[in-house]
Amino acid sequence: MHMGRDFDKQYLSMNHFLADIEGRAFRMAQIATGNRDDALEIVQDTMMKLVQKYSHHQATEWKALFYSILNTRILDWHRRQSVRNRFRSWLNWHDDEDEAIEDVLAQHPDETNHSPDAKLQDSQFMASLNSALSALPLRQQQVFLLRIWEGMDINETAAIMHCSASSVKTHYARALEKLREKLGDHQ
Amino acid sequence: MNTELTTETIKLESKIKASLDASVMGLDQDTQQALASIREKSLKKQQTHTWLNFNMWVPASAVALSALLAILFVYQPNNVDDALQRIASEQTISHEQPEHLTMLELLTNAEDLETATDPDFYVWIDEVLATEGTNNAV
Numbered sequence: 001m002h003m004g005r006d007f008d009k010q011y012l013s014m015n016h017f018l019a020d021i022e023g024r025a026f027r028m029a030q031i032a033t034g035n036r037d038d039a040l041e042i043v044q045d046t047m048m049k050l051v052q053k054y055s056h057h058q059a060t061e062w063k064a065l066f067y068s069i070l071n072t073r074i075l076d077w078h079r080r081q082s083v084r085n086r087f088r089s090w091l092n093w094h095d096d097e098d099e100a101i102e103d104v105l106a107q108h109p110d111e112t113n114h115s116p117d118a119k120l121q122d123s124q125f126m127a128s129l130n131s132a133l134s135a136l137p138l139r140q141q142q143v144f145l146l147r148i149w150e151g152m153d154i155n156e157t158a159a160i161m162h163c164s165a166s167s168v169k170t171h172y173a174r175a176l177e178k179l180r181e182k183l184g185d186h187q
Numbered sequence: 188m189n190t191e192l193t194t195e196t197i198k199l200e201s202k203i204k205a206s207l208d209a210s211v212m213g214l215d216q217d218t219q220q221a222l223a224s225i226r227e228k229s230l231k232k233q234q235t236h237t238w239l240n241f242n243m244w245v246p247a248s249a250v251a252l253s254a255l256l257a258i259l260f261v262y263q264p265n266n267v268d269d270a271l272q273r274i275a276s277e278q279t280i281s282h283e284q285p286e287h288l289t290m291l292e293l294l295t296n297a298e299d300l301e302t303a304t305d306p307d308f309y310v311w312i313d314e315v316l317a318t319e320g321t322n323n324a325v
Contacts, residue, residue: 015230022222023211040221047229055233126206148200149207180199 011059018047021063025070028145031133032074042077046070067150068160071142078138125183132182136175139163143171144179 011017022043029039046069054065133141139161146157147168158165214222 014233015226018226018229019223022226023214023219024207026214026218026222027207027210036218040218040225043222044225044229047225048232051229051233122206122209125202126210129203129206130210145207148204176196176200179203180196183199183203 011062014051014055014062017059017062017066018050021066022047024149025066028070028142028149029074031130031145032138032141033077034134038077042070042073045073063150064152064156064160067146067152068162071160074142075138128183129179132179135182136178140171140175140178143168144175147172 011020025043025046026039029042030036033039033042046066049069050062050066054062057065133144136144143157143161146152146160147154152160154165154168157168161168
């Protein structure tokens with residue numbers, strides 16, 4: 001994998017670091033939760049905890065710490081959600097207004113300078129990608145995004161995910177295989 | 188075949204990364220503002236936290252100093268002397284109590300009954316108690 005790697009980027013301040021990372025963190029949380037407000041809340045919790053507890057750490061450690069907190073928050077969200085869903089199914093309570101999965105198309109970029117055809121293709125790819133990523137099991141999703149998007153190596157990802165390097169390799173391979181199956185037509 | 192697969196994989200990975208980057212660039216204005224506001228709030232918390240940490244020493248020191256002054260005021264040397272005198276006088280007043288207890292002990296103990304019936308013993312014990320009384324009185 002020879003992705004563009006900005007992991008060793010030097011951050012001048014916490015503000016600089018958070019400004020750089022917030023968009024990607026939000027998208028990761030949004031893909032994991034399928035909900036904009038929940039994603040914002042998760043990012044807020046993560047930022048607060050990083051700033052309060054780890055701002056005195058070296059700037060080179062911030063990214064790993066940030067994603068470690070973010071992934072834990074996302075995991076907590078899923079646990080709470082599964083308990084809530086179990087409780088709801090037990091009560092047979094359906095609330096149409098609650099937990100509406102957002103239309104992923106709403107997040108599409110529309111400021112590109114591509115031709116209409118290319119734009120449409122990008123848009124379709126984005127929709128398929130969002131759907132395919134959301135369908136991945138959480139651990140696979142997190143490993144895949146950390147590796148491919150943040151350019152983290154296997155050991156860094158393993159440290160953030162609190163798992164072994166071989167688990168990271170397995171999760172990544174499985175995630176990539178599923179994505180290849182679902183996005184194959186768009187290549 | 189393997190090379191083809193690797194090339195395809197690299198191509199797919201690049202496309203996915205580019206698409207994800209584009210999704211961040213294309214975040215709507217509201218979300219971008221919300222994120223900026225969250226960041227600002229977090230950083231303010233950091234400043235408040237540092238400020239609190241520094242200023243927490245001021246009231247803590249003030250409370251400790253007040254407590255120390257209060258202790259020194261209440262237990263100043265004159266007051267300590269008064270307290271000692273009070274304790275000493277209490278001890279003198281309660282000096283009668285051991286005499287009764289001694290008599291009770293002698294009467295209830297069978298072994299010392301012979302001694303208790305000896306008139307010389309009472310003369311001796313009166314002398315002893317009188318001596319103790321003068322020694323204990325401070």
